[in-house]
Amino acid sequence: MNAKNHDKRLHERQFVRTFFTSPTAVEGEEDSAKMIRSASGLRGMQAPDVWVPDNEDATAPSMRDEGAANIVEVVSENGDEFPGEIHPRVVWHRDSPETRHQGLKRMLSIADPEKGAVENLDGFVIPEVGGIDDWKKADEFITIVEHEHGLEEGSLAMSVIVESGAAELAMGDLREEMGKPTNNLERLFMLVDGEVDYTKDMRAITPTGNLPAWPELRHNTSRGASAAGLISVDGPYDDIRDVEGYRERMTANQAKGMLGIWSLTPGQVVEANRSGLPPESGRWLLDDGSQQVALESDGDTEVYTGDRLSLSEDGDGYTLTVGSDERNLDEDELSEELLDMVEYVPSMDDIVDSMEQFEEARDAGTGAIAMERAATIEIDDISVDVSNDRMWDEATYQASMTPVSLFQDVYEHRPDQHDELEELYSPNVVERATNVGN
Incomplete structure (x- = not known):
């Protein structure tokens, strides 16, 4: 595909409102998979557009092999009924071949067709990427997984967490690199900001020790996603009780074209699922x-x-x-x-x-x-x-179409939310909104 066409979305989902992570293995619990087992049962507005069983930061290093096994167990049992997409996060690091090899082994295990989970997996989330060559390594490893298991090449999407200055600069290279016969970077789906590790990588300091706001990073990620036909997602908002602050963050993001955000709790998922949609009354x-x-x-x-x-x-x-x-x-x-x-x-x-x-x-x-x-x-x-x-x-007209297109994408891909949307807007408005622009 010619690079000039990469501002067109390449995946079935055109919008992602919610990126919800949950630890894959919890130490000291009778059922170490309790968190992802619970998440797999979410429905309606509490269920995210993208669920990320997190086998990286959210799971202790000593539990990650068990976490990979838990992903297979839960996704093979419950993944078919889960209403959103499923993209596990595995370990990776631009400076550590050993960590990258661990990520490859776990992807091979999770995607093994004989274990029954891969048919419900949509892709993998790769953290801690660096320059564009590192993105290509991750892409190549996923291609190896596909070839090893007889899967169609490009069938597993790849999303990355932008957590370094090198990764931020790499977003500017995507239009030139995607579509070359030497890579499968067209599998890219989401660009997700990781402000905590980005702050560490930038060696930034604030008087209070709080994270900088990094509006430039969010702008650059949104721009990079737009230029390459991808979806941009903001990082976690960890003050989970500050609902108003979460809403303000989403409003600021949406003005940049970043319509997705990381959600840490089902409550945040509900807020983020509703935030990008037009209100029910003016x-x-x-x-x-x-x-x-x-x-x-x-x-x-x-x-x-x-x-x-x-x-x-x-x-x-x-x-x-x-x-x-x-x-x-x-x-x-x-x-x-x-x-x-x-x-x-x-x-x-x-x-x-x-x-x-x-x-x-x-x-x-x-x-x-x-x-x-x-x-x-x-x-x-x-x-x-x-x-x-x-x-x-x-x-x-085209600018006004964006929130309606978001609604139409949600209505098409999230039938579990139909009743709530009709209750929010009325059946008549929902019918008109699904038909306008077509």
């Missing part, structure tokens, strides 16, 4: 000078209930106070001022409705149409009408 947000606050809907009116804004009538005009700043405005100026302060977050129904309107106009020969968004904003019992027009053309 809402207006108002920037009060310090933060965006949600307005409360009261019939056809959106009510501001905060204390940073106040509005009063002043003769023929109005006085709008934002913090300590007073602004004397006439009716038109007030409307324009508030229009600059508010934003609308569209629901799934809103997005689909706009797309349907554009498709109808386009099919009738119109290349661009104006979409009006209007609201009545109430502050201190004073109502102000605001409205604006947004031009929709083909580019706007």
Whole structure:
């Protein structure tokens, strides 16, 4: 395949929202496989798009051989019913031939057709990769596994954890390397950030000892995935009680095109599974000078209930106070001022409705149409009408298609979530969302 085509997805799944790891063997337990056995039973919104039985960092070195055996046992027994993809993580290290050999041996064991697990495996996750030559070694080892067991070449996907500066730079080489006859790098599926080891590799220091935010790494991983037709996934958010922080992280990632995130608990899986999907109802947000606050809907009116804004009538005009700043405005100026302060977050129904309107106009020969968004904003019992027009053309339509495409991918590949999606949106909206754009 020509490298210029590698911005096209090469795998059946076009989106991955959730990357959930669980230890393959727990020391001191009567059933050392209890964690992966439990994970294999997850369904609906608690089940990830990609489940990673983790035979690397999550499993003690002394337990990893037992962990590999546990993967075979659990996946062969329960993998056929698991609703997501299954990609075990094995040991690897760019600087250690011995570690790489251990990874090869365990992949050979896990993928042995006689043991019954490989038919439910979708690929392997390779950690601690370095430069592009190291990625090729991992690819070659998986090719060896396929040849050894009579599997179709390229049938096992490969995902990597970006945990070093060398791996970050290697993402820029993928477009040139993928598709060459000397490798099978087209098996690549996900690029996953590993900020902890990346911080160690970069020798970064923070005053508190907390991890740096590394927004550049997340941007580079998203860009590398986009350029090579892969899926980008953010690393773990280890403060598992900080639900709001997890949501903020996902919102920031999604603005970079990184729609997947590592999940450490079934609770995080639920949050991440829902996060990338459009909300069930639209809402207006108002920037009060310090933060965006949600307005409360009261019939056809959106009510501001905060204390940073106040509005009063002043003769023929109005006085709008934002913090300590007073602004004397006439009716038109007030409307324009508030229009600059508010934003609308569209629901799934809103997005689909706009797309349907554009498709109808386009099919009738119109290349661009104006979409009006209007609201009545109430502050201190004073109502102000605001409205604006947004031009929709083909580019706007395609950009708006991304969250709908995500929904369609989920609906196609996760039938275990159909009931929850219909409860969230209503059967009518779900039907329209699955049909729009087709």
